[in-house]
Structure formats: structure tokens, C-alpha cells
Amino acid sequence: MSGPETNESQSELSRRDVLRAGAGVLALAPLSQAAGEKPGDPFLVKPYLQLGDASRLLKSEQMVVSWQTGTDESKWVVEFRPGRKGKWIAAGAPKIDPVVVSGIAPHWVFRATLTGLAPGGEFEYRVRRNGNTVFASTGRARKSGSQSVRCVVMGDCGTGSPQQKRVAFQAARIDPDFVLIPGDLVYSNGRISEYRSSFWPAYSPDTASPESGAPLLRSVPFLGGLGQHDTGATLDDYADGFAFYMYWSFPLNGPVGDEGSANAFPLGNNQERRAAAFAATGDRYPRMANYSFDYGDSHWTVLDTWNPHINWNDPMLRKWLRKDLESTDATWKFVSSYLPPFNSSTAYPHTQKMRVIVDILQDTGVDIVFCGYAHSYQVTYPLRFTPTSKLDGPVRAAGHEIPGKFELDKTFDGKTKTKADGILYITTGGGGNAGLHSPEQTDNPKTWQPFTVKYNASVNQFTDLRINDDHLALRQVDLNGNLIDEFRVSK
Ligand SMILES: [Fe+2]
CATH class of the missing domain: 2.60.40.380 (Purple acid phosphatase-like, N-terminal)
Structure with a gap:
């Protein structure tokens, strides 16, 4: 023809x-x-x-x-x-x-x-x-501010596991407007070769099935943030790393635009490999490490967090984040932070780095922070956090501890009391990595931090989020389509 x-x-x-x-x-x-x-x-x-x-x-x-x-x-x-x-x-x-x-x-x-x-x-x-x-x-096409939105949020996906494909199949069944992956799109080093073995197959098979995954990519835009495994090594280690910047097309409104920035994950020293990466990544590296986008009546700010070079106590980054979150009049504000500021997994008791920006999130009215890193589902009470002491100097390491005082809204139950006084922190890191973290903590509250109300690491799963005016409904669904949890939030 x-x-x-x-x-x-x-x-x-x-x-x-x-x-x-x-x-x-x-x-x-x-x-x-x-x-x-x-x-x-x-x-x-x-x-x-x-x-x-x-x-x-x-x-x-x-x-x-x-x-x-x-x-x-x-x-x-x-x-x-x-x-x-x-x-x-x-x-x-x-x-x-x-x-x-x-x-x-x-x-x-x-x-x-x-x-x-x-x-x-x-x-x-x-x-x-x-x-x-x-x-x-x-x-x-992307929805306007007056249209309802349904999306999938799931982290820690690209291992090529049978579980990743089952989750993809179930995620496609809800017909999402977009899919957001807070981090760990691809294991273990964000390489071209790993995208081929462990990412594209699950989301672009020719037929949809629990065994093959689902052809989501051709009809649903994916958005993603950087996890530990997306840029965990320089080109000196892997010449085909940094594929994130070669293959994706996200907004280029982030604050880190030069490799020379102390906040950028550097490419390494091999001159030939550096030149090849610059040619293949265009204006996306390192700009695309952070960005924000609007979808319907929601604003999403996607942050580079695990990167041990990025210092979220840098006044320049803080200013950008505050301005970004203040500059939207969307009803709902969400942040994608691969590293959870608050999590209860015994695998990661010291992961507190991102608490350094919580004051900005509170000041600007963020509703929910979606996280990965911990391969589990965790939900906090709506909370306010105040660090014990003023945070001076760089905060770069994932394990940088930031103790502080918590105010928990324990009246919120997501069913009859749906107005949240504080930010909900949701870890949804069960998108595909079969190595779930601390499954013995599932439904075992005595092992949780006081701010945690839900914990499930017994099965791979994803978050189904629906936004309709000033109402939001969240369902947590497992790889067989079974409901793990659901609750609502309203304004
Ligand atoms: Fe992971």
C-alpha cells in the first residue's frame, strides 16, 4: 500500500x-x-x-x-x-x-x-x-484542568522479572493517562543494554498477557525520575550508561543544566565516552534529572534524589523547588522523590536525606510525595515535620540523618475523614523488582515507625491514582489485580 x-x-x-x-x-x-x-x-x-x-x-x-x-x-x-x-x-x-x-x-x-x-x-x-x-x-492527549485524571505510579520496575510483566499487565487494565516511575526504571546501572533486556520488553510486547506484560508505551506516556540504578555509575564503568537521557523526552525545566554543576551526576573521565554521551543526550543531560509537569488539575515535581552529588540544601536548588511549587495553581501538588523522606523499612532506617526539603513542601501545600527505593508499599499519616536543628551545609548522602519533631494527623482515615492535615508520604516501590524489602513487616505495626499507618511488601504492586476535581482516590493493586489498599483524600 x-x-x-x-x-x-x-x-x-x-x-x-x-x-x-x-x-x-x-x-x-x-x-x-x-x-x-x-x-x-x-x-x-x-x-x-x-x-x-x-x-x-x-x-x-x-x-x-x-x-x-x-x-x-x-x-x-x-x-x-x-x-x-x-x-x-x-x-x-x-x-x-x-x-x-x-x-x-x-x-x-x-x-x-x-x-x-x-x-x-x-x-x-x-x-x-x-x-x-x-x-x-x-x-x-494530556488533559486540561477541568478533566479527571487516572494514572499509575510505581517505582523500582526494570528488572525483566516475571513480576514486572504481571504488574505491567494489571496497570494497563486500568487504562491510565500516564505512568510515573519515581526511580529505578532500569536495573542495575541505567545502561542501554539493560533497557533492552529489562525495560522495553515488559511495556512494549506485541501482545498483552500476564506473562508478556502490556504494550503501554505506544499509547500511554511514561514519566520517570532517576533512582539509584538509573545513574549509579559513570561512563568509566559502563560506556552505555546514562540511557535515561538518551531515550526519554521529559520537560527541560530543571535547575541543573551543566555537568560542571556540583549537583550533577558526572559522566566520568573517559574522553571518548564523554563525547559520545554528550552527542547522544543532547540538551537533556543533566537538565532532565529534575523537572515538573502539569497534568489535568495536578502539578508534579520530579526530583533527582539518590544521586550522592546532589545537595538539596543548596540554596539554588531550594529556590528552584519553592518557585516551582509556588508557581502552579493546580488543585493537587505531588512530588516524586525516589528516596523516601519517611519510611519504616528495616532495610533503610537511615534514609532521611530528603527531609531537607520538607519545609518547602509544607510551605507550598504539597499533598502527596510519591517515593520508591524501598521495595514496598508504605503510607504515613498526614504529617508535619520540623527538624531538631537548622540544617547547615550539604546534604548529599542517602543516609544523612535528619531527626526532628512530628505532628501526625491521626483523625484522617481516608474513608470518613478524608481531609488531610499534613503531607502524605507514599512509598510505592513494588513495580517489578522481585526482591521485596522486609516483607515480614507487612501488617506488623510494631515494626513500623510511629508515622507509618500501612505497610505491604508481600507482593509486587502498583498505585492506581484517580483525580477528580477536589477528590482523589488511591488504590494499591497487586500483580494479580487484587486490591491491597484503597483510600480517598479530599480538599
Ligand atoms: Fe529499587
């Missing part, structure tokens, strides 16, 4: 079908054959949606379609149609970044931007190579 027309049955493809059954691929098979494509997959990584460098809501929304190939010789065009009907519109020419690093065959990362999307509107898109459609899927 050579023209822009497509099989009309394609337009019957529902977004839910794509998520649940991998129907995009089923519907595509005849297209590819009709197009005379040679057998074989033209993609190293199939198309995936990204919010791109668009921190704030737009009247006319955009979405980035990204994909990866092993050759740059083809002519690629992305076409889309808002509302999933009418004429196909050609996106602008894709931006192409070569990734040429030691030990990995050269490959190319494409980014094409779809524009003119109605907020919350469904769209279809198709990717054409040399005039032939080789991929099609659907997506949903």
Missing part, C-alpha cells in the same frame, strides 16, 4: 483494545503485508509516546512519538488524526539523535511531535517508513 489511505477497520481499533490485547499489532499485520514490508521488525524499539518538553498545560496539546532503529537510511513520516477520524495530518520531520557508544551497535532515536491535539482527546497515529505504514496505535 502506498497512499495515505488506511484500512478503515483500523479506525475501529479502540485504545482499550490496544492496551488489553495488543490489538494494534494484530490490526497492523495486514497493513505491513499489504505495504510489501520485508519480514522483520524495522524497529529496535517500537514507537512510544512522550510528553516532551512541555511542562505546562497547553490550549492545543502536543505529544512526542519516539522510536529507535538500527539504520538512518529510511525516510520516516508520522501521521496522526485528532479525534481518530478525518484526514491524516503529517507531523513535522522527526528529530534524529544518533547513539554511537562503545560496545553497542550504532542506532538512532527519533522524535516526532504531534501538535494541535485537543486536551484529553483521543488520537490515532501511524508511522510510515519509505511510504509504507509500519506501525499504528492510538493515544490520548
Whole structure:
């Protein structure tokens, strides 16, 4: 097939079908054959949606379609149609970044931007190579402030485990608007090779099943923060590290823009590897380590926390964070902090570094902080925290202890009393790593810190978050779809 027309049955493809059954691929098979494509997959990584460098809501929304190939010789065009009907519109020419690093065959990362999307509107898109459609899927534009939102939050995902795939399958079933991973997208060192073995397969299989995962990436934008395992080593150790900055397209409104900054995780000393990484990461390294975005009536600030170089007591970083959280009028404010400021896991009793920013979070009315690192589900009382003494000097190490005084809102129960007086800190680090932390603490309150009200590390799981005006509903769901917990918060 050579023209822009497509099989009309394609337009019957529902977004839910794509998520649940991998129907995009089923519907595509005849297209590819009709197009005379040679057998074989033209993609190293199939198309995936990204919010791109668009921190704030737009009247006319955009979405980035990204994909990866092993050759740059083809002519690629992305076409889309808002509302999933009418004429196909050609996106602008894709931006192409070569990734040429030691030990990995050269490959190319494409980014094409779809524009003119109605907020919350469904769209279809198709990717054409040399005039032939080789991929099609659907997506949903970012929602406006008056539309309800449903998203998945889960940390500590990319190990390639069977549990990761089961969680992905269940997460897709709720048809989320986006997926946020606070950290540990990929184990163990954020390498290109590890994305291939342990990330893309679970979220971009051709068919959805508990065994294979679900093709979320093609229709649901992922957002992510850096965990211990995303940039835990320099290029001196792994030439194909820092893939986070090569493959993702998040907003570029963070405060750390130069490798020379004391707050950046450095690339290392090998000059050849450094040059290759700079070429492949463009303006994303290290800027994209921190960023914020709006989605519907919520504002999300995603922080680089485990990084032992970043000092969240640096006045420049504190100023940026305060300004970011003050500059939004969204009803809901959330922070993604991979390192939990407050957690009860006996595996991490000293992880308190991020308490250094709690005063800012309290001053600016943050509602919930979502964390990972501890492979468990933990919920605190709504709380206020005051450090015992003024915090002077750098706070860089995860184990930097910050003792203080707690005020706990013990009247909040998430059912009949849903107004929270204080910030809820939720650890949701069960997204895929089968090595759960301190499972014996599950439902065992005497092992918890006084600020903890819930703890489950008995099974891999994710958070299903629904936001509707000034009401929020949270469900914690396990890898078999069973409900672990649920509660509500209201304004
Ligand atoms: Fe982890």
C-alpha cells in the first residue's frame, strides 16, 4: 500500500483494545503485508509516546512519538488524526539523535511531535517508513484542568522479572493517562543494554498477557525520575550508561543544566565516552534529572534524589523547588522523590536525606510525595515535620540523618475523614523488582515507625491514582489485580 489511505477497520481499533490485547499489532499485520514490508521488525524499539518538553498545560496539546532503529537510511513520516477520524495530518520531520557508544551497535532515536491535539482527546497515529505504514496505535492527549485524571505510579520496575510483566499487565487494565516511575526504571546501572533486556520488553510486547506484560508505551506516556540504578555509575564503568537521557523526552525545566554543576551526576573521565554521551543526550543531560509537569488539575515535581552529588540544601536548588511549587495553581501538588523522606523499612532506617526539603513542601501545600527505593508499599499519616536543628551545609548522602519533631494527623482515615492535615508520604516501590524489602513487616505495626499507618511488601504492586476535581482516590493493586489498599483524600 502506498497512499495515505488506511484500512478503515483500523479506525475501529479502540485504545482499550490496544492496551488489553495488543490489538494494534494484530490490526497492523495486514497493513505491513499489504505495504510489501520485508519480514522483520524495522524497529529496535517500537514507537512510544512522550510528553516532551512541555511542562505546562497547553490550549492545543502536543505529544512526542519516539522510536529507535538500527539504520538512518529510511525516510520516516508520522501521521496522526485528532479525534481518530478525518484526514491524516503529517507531523513535522522527526528529530534524529544518533547513539554511537562503545560496545553497542550504532542506532538512532527519533522524535516526532504531534501538535494541535485537543486536551484529553483521543488520537490515532501511524508511522510510515519509505511510504509504507509500519506501525499504528492510538493515544490520548494530556488533559486540561477541568478533566479527571487516572494514572499509575510505581517505582523500582526494570528488572525483566516475571513480576514486572504481571504488574505491567494489571496497570494497563486500568487504562491510565500516564505512568510515573519515581526511580529505578532500569536495573542495575541505567545502561542501554539493560533497557533492552529489562525495560522495553515488559511495556512494549506485541501482545498483552500476564506473562508478556502490556504494550503501554505506544499509547500511554511514561514519566520517570532517576533512582539509584538509573545513574549509579559513570561512563568509566559502563560506556552505555546514562540511557535515561538518551531515550526519554521529559520537560527541560530543571535547575541543573551543566555537568560542571556540583549537583550533577558526572559522566566520568573517559574522553571518548564523554563525547559520545554528550552527542547522544543532547540538551537533556543533566537538565532532565529534575523537572515538573502539569497534568489535568495536578502539578508534579520530579526530583533527582539518590544521586550522592546532589545537595538539596543548596540554596539554588531550594529556590528552584519553592518557585516551582509556588508557581502552579493546580488543585493537587505531588512530588516524586525516589528516596523516601519517611519510611519504616528495616532495610533503610537511615534514609532521611530528603527531609531537607520538607519545609518547602509544607510551605507550598504539597499533598502527596510519591517515593520508591524501598521495595514496598508504605503510607504515613498526614504529617508535619520540623527538624531538631537548622540544617547547615550539604546534604548529599542517602543516609544523612535528619531527626526532628512530628505532628501526625491521626483523625484522617481516608474513608470518613478524608481531609488531610499534613503531607502524605507514599512509598510505592513494588513495580517489578522481585526482591521485596522486609516483607515480614507487612501488617506488623510494631515494626513500623510511629508515622507509618500501612505497610505491604508481600507482593509486587502498583498505585492506581484517580483525580477528580477536589477528590482523589488511591488504590494499591497487586500483580494479580487484587486490591491491597484503597483510600480517598479530599480538599
Ligand atoms: Fe529499587
